[in-house]
Amino acid sequence: MxxxxxxxxxxxxxxxxxxxxxxxxxxxxxxxxxxxxxxxAAGACSSIDVVEIMKKARQDIQACRCEMSAIRADDAPRVFKQIDAHYIVSGNDISEKHLARAVELSAEKYCSVMLMLRGNVTINTRYTIE
Known part of the structure; x- marks a missing residue:
């Protein structure tokens, strides 16, 4: 690359x-x-994972949005100290168990952007089914 x-x-x-x-x-x-x-990039990378994992679990996912927020250090370099990712998913009969697992797998195993930040940035995730 x-x-x-x-x-x-x-x-x-x-x-x-x-x-x-x-x-x-x-x-x-x-x-x-x-x-x-x-x-x-962190939100897009992770959202791609969540959608892929949900589709592989045969979940009828219709929409996924990831609302991201970050807290930065007050002084230079103003690196991220914390990132919060909130996944809002809709579809037909979405399983909370499957969604929880998809979010967890993305943040802890598959999302290369989040994994690069891990150790330097606190990353919190949560999800909502609409």
């Missing part, structure tokens, strides 16, 4: 992956900040 980050103007940068996808980032609030991108 490779990526390139190129300065565009002011404090704006474009990240481009070797697969040709890109994300615009900014240090002044005009686009996603690099730390917001990390938080989004």
């Amino acid at each position: 490779k990526a390139t980050v190129s300065w565009q103007q002011a404090m704006q940068f474009r990240g481009t992956t070797d697969t040709g996808h890109h994300i615009d980032m900014d240090g002044e609030g005009n686009a996603v900040s690099p730390m917001e991108a990390v938080l989004l």
Whole structure:
């Protein structure tokens, strides 16, 4: 895997992956900040796992959203101290047992982004079935 980050103007940068996808980032609030991108990556990575695990468990999942929040250190470097991930899942006859297991497996075994952060960041998860 490779990526390139190129300065565009002011404090704006474009990240481009070797697969040709890109994300615009900014240090002044005009686009996603690099730390917001990390938080989004954790939520997306984990949500992919949850949906996959639920489908493999033959759960009729129709929607999944992950509401993320983070607490950062007060002083530089302003690293994440805590991340909270709340999964809201809907579908037909969703099993709470299956959803609990999917969230647990993602956070503790499969989500590479969360696993990279583990040890440095407290990660809390919870879920709701709508």
